[in-house]
Amino acid sequence: MSDSLNAICRIPGGGSLRGAVHIPPSKSAAHRAMLCATLAGGRSVLAPIELSNDMKATINAITALGAKVQLSGDTLTVDGIGGHFGDASNRPVDVNCIESGSTLRFIIPIACAAGINGRFIGEGTLVSRPIGLYSDLLPKAGVECFSDGGLPLICKGKLQPGSYEMPGNISSQFITGMLMALPLCDGDSTLRLTTPLQSSAYVDMTLSCMADFGVKVERTEDGWFIPGGQKYSPRQYAVEGDWSQAGFFLAAGALGSELTLRGLRLDSSQGDKAAVELFRGFGAEIEMNQDEITVRKGALHGQHINAGQIPDLVPCLALCAALCEGTTIIDHAERLRIKESDRLTSTAAMIHSLGGKVQVMDDGLIIEGVKRFKGSVVDGFRDHRIVMSAAIGALCADGEVTVTTPYSVNKSYPSFFEVYNSLGGKANVIDMGQ
Numbered sequence: 001m002s003d004s005l006n007a008i009c010r011i012p013g014g015g016s017l018r019g020a021v022h023i024p025p026s027k028s029a030a031h032r033a034m035l036c037a038t039l040a041g042g043r044s045v046l047a048p049i050e051l052s053n054d055m056k057a058t059i060n061a062i063t064a065l066g067a068k069v070q071l072s073g074d075t076l077t078v079d080g081i082g083g084h085f086g087d088a089s090n091r092p093v094d095v096n097c098i099e100s101g102s103t104l105r106f107i108i109p110i111a112c113a114a115g116i117n118g119r120f121i122g123e124g125t126l127v128s129r130p131i132g133l134y135s136d137l138l139p140k141a142g143v144e145c146f147s148d149g150g151l152p153l154i155c156k157g158k159l160q161p162g163s164y165e166m167p168g169n170i171s172s173q174f175i176t177g178m179l180m181a182l183p184l185c186d187g188d189s190t191l192r193l194t195t196p197l198q199s200s201a202y203v204d205m206t207l208s209c210m211a212d213f214g215v216k217v218e219r220t221e222d223g224w225f226i227p228g229g230q231k232y233s234p235r236q237y238a239v240e241g242d243w244s245q246a247g248f249f250l251a252a253g254a255l256g257s258e259l260t261l262r263g264l265r266l267d268s269s270q271g272d273k274a275a276v277e278l279f280r281g282f283g284a285e286i287e288m289n290q291d292e293i294t295v296r297k298g299a300l301h302g303q304h305i306n307a308g309q310i311p312d313l314v315p316c317l318a319l320c321a322a323l324c325e326g327t328t329i330i331d332h333a334e335r336l337r338i339k340e341s342d343r344l345t346s347t348a349a350m351i352h353s354l355g356g357k358v359q360v361m362d363d364g365l366i367i368e369g370v371k372r373f374k375g376s377v378v379d380g381f382r383d384h385r386i387v388m389s390a391a392i393g394a395l396c397a398d399g400e401v402t403v404t405t406p407y408s409v410n411k412s413y414p415s416f417f418e419v420y421n422s423l424g425g426k427a428n429v430i431d432m433g434q
Contacts (some may be wrong), residue, residue, distance in 0.1 A: 003054050005382065005407075006122055006431065006432040007404075007406055007407050007429060007430060007431045007432060008402050008403065008404055008406065008429075008430055008432060009045055009387075009402065009403040009406035009417065009427050009428065009430070010400060010402050010427075010428045010430065011378070011391060011394035011400065011402075011403070011425070011426060011427050011428070012394075012398035012426050013351065013373075013375050013394060013398050013399040013400055013401060014396075014398065015395055015396065015425065016253050016256050016257040016258070016260055016412075016424065017249070017253075017257040017258075017395065017420070017423035017424050017425055018253075018257060018258055018259070018423060018424050019263065019422075019423050020259070020260040020261075020262055021249055021259055021260070021261055021419060022093070022241075022251070022262045022263045022265050023135075023241035023242055023243075023245055023246045023260070023261055023262065023263045023422060024050045024139050024241065024242055024245055024263075024413055024415070025049060025050055025074075025239040025240070025241060025242060025263075026056070026098050026239060026241060026242040026243070026244075026270060027052065027054050027055065027102070027103070027242060027244075027412055028115050028156040028202065028205055028241050028242070028244075028270065029178050029205065029209065029239050029242075029270075029283045030046065030049055030055060030058070030239050031054070031058050031102045031103065031106060032106075032176070032180075032205060032206055032209040032210075033046050033079060033209055033213075033231065033237045033239060034046065034058050034059070034062055034076070034213075034217075035058070035062065035106055035107070035110060035179070035180060035309050035422070036082050036209055036210060036212070036213035036232050037062075037067070037078035037080055037213070037232075037234065037235075038062040038065055038067040038078060038081060039080060039081065039082070039110070039180075039184065039213075039232040040080040040082055040095050040213055040214075040231075040232035040233055040234040040235075041080055041082020041231065041232075041233075041234065042079070042080060042082065042233075042234035042326065043077060043079050043080075043234055043321050044076070044078045044080065044234040044235055044236070044237060045075060045076070045077055045078075045236045045237070046075070046076045046077075046126055046237045046239060047074055047075040047076065047237075047238065047239065048074035048075070048239055049071065049074050049075070049076045049239060049288050050074065050376065050413070050414065050415070051414070052072065052410060052411060052412050052413060052414055053098055053099065053100070053249055053410050053411045053412075054098070054099075054100040054102065054103065054411055054412055055098070056098060056104075057097045057098040057100035058101070058106075058107075059071075059099070060077065060095065060096050060097070060103075061074075061095050061096075061103050062094045062107075062238045063094070063095060063318070063383055064093045064094065064096075064118075064242065065081060065095075065107075065110070065111060065114065065116060066081040066113055067079060067080055067081055069152075070135045074131065076083060077172070080232070080285060081114070082140070082228050082231070082232070082408040085241060088223065089371075091376055092117045092118075093111075093116055093117070093118055093119070093258075094118075094119045094121060094354075095107060095111070095119065095120050095121070095124065096123075096270070097121070097122045097126060098122050098123050098124075098126070099102065099122060099123050099124045099126045099411060100122075100171050100411075101126060101171070101173060101187075101339075103174035104120060104122060104126060104129075104131065104151075105131070105134075105171065105174050105176070105328045106173060106176055106177045106180065106414040107120070107132070107156060107177070108120060108131070108134050108138075108153070108177060108404045108431070109138070109159060109177040109178050109180070109181035109182075110177065110180055110181045110184075111155065111158040112138060112141075112143045112155055112157065112158065112181065113158070113181035113182070113184040113185060113303050114158040114184065115158040115330065116190065117155065117156045117157075118141075118154070119153075119154050120151060120152060120153045120154075120155070121151050121152045121221035121298070122151045123156060123379055124340070125340055125341070125380070125382075126140070126151065127150050128150045128151075128334050129149070129150070129152045130170075130171075130337055130338060131147070131151070131153060131204050132149070132152065133166065133170060133174050134153075134155075134174070134177075135147055135153070135432040137164065137166070138155065141159055141370070142157050142159060142160040142246055143155050143156065143157040143158070143159055143213035144156045146181060150189075152277070154418075156253075158184065159181060159182075159184075159185060159186035161182065161186060161187035161188060161189045161228050162187075162189055163189070163190045163192070164178060164182075164189065164190065164191045165191075165192050165193075166178070166191065166192075166193060166194065167193065167194050167195045168193035168197035168365065169193045169195045169196065169197075169198050170196060170198075171199070172197070172198065172199040172200070172202040172203050172296050173202075175191070175193075175197075175203055175206075176189055176203060176206040177200065178312070179191065179203070179206055179207065179210070179217060179226065180206065180210060180271045181226065182226040182228070183210075183215045183217065183226055183227065183228065183229075183230035184228075184230070185228045186229060186230075187228040187229075187393040188210040188223050188225070188226065188227050188228045189225075189226045189228060189324070190220070190223060190224070190226065190339070190430060191223045191224045191226060192220075192223040192431050193222055193224050196296055196301075196333075198308050198309065198388045199271060199308075199309055199311070199384055200271070200309065201269055201270060201271025201272075201309060202271060203265050204269040205269050205411055207271060208269055209417055210232075212235065213232045213233055213234075213237075214230075214231065214232055214233035214235075214237060214372060215231075215232055215249075216230075217231045222369060227321070227351075234284075239262035240263075240264070240265045240268055240270075241262075241265065241313070242270075242272075243268060243270040243271075243272035243273045243275055244270070244275075244313060245270040245412070245413055246261055246272075246275060246293075247265055247272060247275045247312075247316040247317070248316050248388045248389065248391075248392055248416075249261055249295070250261050250275050250276070250279045250284070250286070250293075251279070251315070251316040251319055251320045251389070251390045252295075253279075253284060253286075253294075253295025253296055254279050254282055254283075254284035254295060254297060254298070255297060255300075255323055255392070255396050256293070256298065256395065256396065257297075257310065257395065257423075258295070258296050258297075259294070259423070260292050260294045261292060261293040261294075261295070262291065262292045264293065266288060266290070268405050271309045271310050272310055272312060273311070273391070274291065274311055274313070275310070275313055275317075276288065277294070278303075278305060278310070278313065278317060278381070279295065279320065281298045281303045281305075282300050282301065282302075282303060282321070282324055283296075283298040283300040283301050283318055283324070284296070284298050284300070284346075285297070285298045289323065299325075300319060300323065300324040300325060300369075301324050301325045301326050302324045302327045302328035302329075302369060303321075303324075303328055304324065304328070304331075305328065305329070305330045305331075306328045306331060306332045307331065307332050307333035307336075307362055307364065308332035308333070310384065311333055311336050311339075311343075312322060314330060314336055314343065314344075314347060314365075315347045315350070315385045315386055316334050316385070316388075316389050316392065317330065318330060318347050318348075318351060318358070318365055318367060318389075319331075319347075319350070319351065319389045319390075319392060319393050321367040321369065322351045322354070322356035322358065322370060322373075322393075323356075323369060323370065323371070324369040325369050326365075326368075326369055326411075327365065327366065327368055328365075328367045328369070329365075329366055329367075330364045330365045330367070331361065331364035332363055332364065333363055333365075334362065334363040339383070339385075340381070340382065340383040340384065341381040341382065341383040341386065341410075344360055344361075344364065344365060344427050345360060345381070346381040346383055346386050347365065347386065347389070348360045348365060349379060349381070350378050350379070350386055350389060350390050350393070351367065352361065353376045353377065353378045353379070354373040354374060354376055354378065354390075354397060354401070355370060355372075355374035355397075356368075356370055356373065356374070357369075357370060360374065372396060372397070373394075373396050373398070373401075374397060374398055374399055375397050375398060375399020375400045375401055376397070376401060376402075377398070377401075377402045377403075377404070378390040378393075378401060378403045378404070379405075380403050380406060381403050381405065381408075382405045382408050382412065383408055384407045384408045384409050384410075384411040384412050385412075387403055387405060387406055387408045387409055388409060388413065389403070390403045390415055391403060391416075391420060391425070391427055393416070394427075395425070407429075408426075417429055
């Protein structure tokens with residue numbers, strides 16, 4: 001798909017999706033596997049990979065670090081830099097993270113641990129998304145940081161082992177970046193959290209992926225002990241399906257479609273696996289077995305959702321809540337204000353446009369259910385999760401729904417509309433030109 005901002009997507013109101021959908025590979029798992037493969041000495045093979053813009057960002061980053069990358073179909077081959085950091089030390093590189101916050105926050109300390117002098121740049125909202133924690137933390141560890149408060153960020157010097165402290169209620173992406181980088185240092189390190197950890201499942205994913213590539217850390221009472229001098233080992237790596245993307249199809253099923261989801265690991269450490277119980281909490285009928293999940297509409301009712309561990313699910317959960325009987329409260333979601341959009345405001349605007357009733361709180365949403373949506377124009381806010389949620393909402397609208405910036409799905413799920421239409425949807429993406 002193009003990336004034109006002047007495109008729209010027209011979807012006739014009503015209808016439903018039917019059939020089986022293979023959920024795309026997890027961005028979160030793929031980011032981590034690519035970086036571990038880069039730090040390994042030798043060749044790793046990762047599959048499947050869907051070439052979204054976020055995946056392009058991480059490929060940019062690991063190529064800048066010196067990895068050799070080849071994508072054939074959905075298989076990515078990575079020849080890592082391994083122990084050859086000396087060849088890269090003091091080599092200035094530009095790392096374009098596009099709009100991927102994960103790429104940016106993961107790669108900064110990794111590049112510093114490798115002794116690579118990096119200039120980190122990005123596009124769109126990433127330029128102003130928070131990175132100040134590194135600007136405070138890294139200079140205490142032998143790395144000079146230069147920034148005007150956002151991107152570009154320039155880092156010079158080599159990350160040193162030591163004792164680190166970080167708040168746990170920040171994006172877990174910062175914690176992941178440090179956990180992946182510190183094993184490369186010459187000595188042992190500790191990372192202590194000064195507040196309780198949010199999005200803990202994402203950190204669990206990181207530790208699991210690191211262990212798969214031969215690197216281990218030890219959990220402590222308030223953080224981790226990270227032995228230094230470790231080496232990542234190359235391997236073949238199967239990228240699991242993405243539970244956050246599955247949320248959109250679970251929402252569609254809860255609202256009247258009948259879908260079978262395939263390609264998901266039921267034993268996944270992804271926090272968004274909670275989507276199954278959350279949609280069951282609305283009243284959706286969900287059956288699970290080893291290989292697939294089937295979802296159908298039930299008698300839907302509101303519920304209270306603590307979104308602290310599952311922020312990416314909020315748009316599709318809120319959409320479903322807007323058509324449930326009664327009231328739904330979603331809270332502990334304040335970090336959504338610094339995503340691709342202010343996702344509390346943009347989710348509320350989407351629901352309002354469709355005729356729903358929603359109130360924005362400082363840390364969440366209060367949603368009163370209505371019986372049906374109406375046809376309308378919905379601002380996609382250049383946010384992939386808002387666009388995909390609106391497309392699911394159109395299935396329950398009495399009239400045509402027009403969604404702006406539909407190509408935003410390229411960030412995480414470029415084939416979304418193709419899959420949507422293959423299941424019986426009627427999304428018509430139109431590039432309006434200049």
